[in-house]
Amino acid sequence: MNLVVLSSSIVGSKTRIAMDYALKALKEHYPDVATTLIDLADYQLPFSDGRNYLEYEGDTQWVTKTIMDADALIIGTPIFQASIPATLKNIFDLLPVNAFRDKVIGMVITAGSPKHYLVAEQQLKPILAYMKAQIVQTYVFIEEKDFYQKQIINDDILFRINRLIEDMVLVTKTYTTLRQEKEKEYGF
């Protein structure tokens, strides 16, 4: 299983801290799962101009190909202005319409205010569904108060990230295995 962890903001540190914890937990509990971290802060990506993703070069090609090759994807994202950041939307725009077909996607949201809780539900999930993702419905929502000195200090958040990872591996394995069984039944 090939799992990509996407830290979707180019500013701030909370999303990356949460993604680092998710990666650590993955390596600890699921050493067989191959993981790749993409922190958008590390790359220079142009805005999508509508071309096929294979036709981008450099960072953009690497980022889009890495996501396209993944079986599962954890999207970590802050909430800006009551929505997802433009950097994350750009990733969706760079990819093909059905980019998430047969991929399992989980979400970890960091936000400065509890008022943003439904943003993932109402704005992020519809995009993932449109792009044909198998969505792990329950996401982890982390607030400012859960961080202190670049650490997550709320044990409940850590428990929830652990459960999200467990769910993702379970759903990916289940979905992949059953899909392969079904495809065998087609007999071609």
Added chain:
Amino acid sequence: MSDSQFKPNHKLEFGIYTLGDHLPDPVTGKRISAEQRIHEIIEYAKLADQAGIDFFSVGESHQDYFATQAHAVVLGAIAQATKHIKIGSSSTIISTSDPVRVYENFATIDLISGGRAELIAGRASRIGLFNLLGYNLRDYEDLFEEKFDLLLKINAAQVIDWQGKFRPPLKHAEILPRPKNGSMLIWRAVGGTAASAIKAGYAGVPMFMAHLGGSASTFKQTIDAYRHAAEASGHDPATLPVTTAGFFFAADTGREALRELYPRINEGMKHTNGQGFPKQLFAQGTDPHSIINIGSPQQIIEKILYQHELFGNQRYIAQIDFGGMPSDKVKKNIQVIGEKILPAIRKYTQTNKKV
């Protein structure tokens, strides 16, 4: 215009098209040389001609895994190698080419072939030519509309005056040579969405519609939208031919056809588009109402006739060589088309009344 050859009650024409892809066969992992691939395409055209198939076309794609970038040159060879079959492009990227040069090439192909050439103009689904020739992707729509319009003008009159944004003006310019019959059939390539088809309708231009998968009835909406748009801008839809184009494979059984075709489509699309074809969607391909024409010859005949009744299309063209399909299997399909499928289709569509 020579498109008057297509009448509403005309029999359904059957054609074959290739994108000129140059892909490894996923079953063997081997890829033939570009030289061999081009010769095979010319050979398929000859066999199609001998089998009595109505039309053969070659596309251009300027990216990895393609071999017919110079598709007009390949069509020149086909014009010389064949006798009766109509030949065309599927499609010619007019956006990044000079319509004058394109017309000169195709008028020449028409003369070599004795008046058998047609031109299908498209916009490119990839940006290869934009990069190679230094065009701005932002002009994607404008380039196509302006150049396609110029192409139609060149076809309509030998001497033209024209001015536009992307090419120096033409002042009393005489575009030569002229096709054998003075003009040739020019189609607009449409990707299957109604939005694109409507533009072909407004312009009153024959439509070439590609379809990958899904239910035939979905594409009926696209064709209806095309005809409504044509009517709304004062054209008579009955005079505007429609070609539909998609995957085709005949075998003894539907299962066998799926087994032969699926890995080639799936792996080929991964190489050329970056995404495979979902097996679940492909499995629905043998359904009588699916747009993909795969199955036994009898199943395919029924599907093509069903689609013809639904669409009132004047021509269906089959893509049979995609994804490294071995040459012997392509040739076998051409033979099956000629011996079993064509006679049945001709028999049942002679007196079609629907448009």
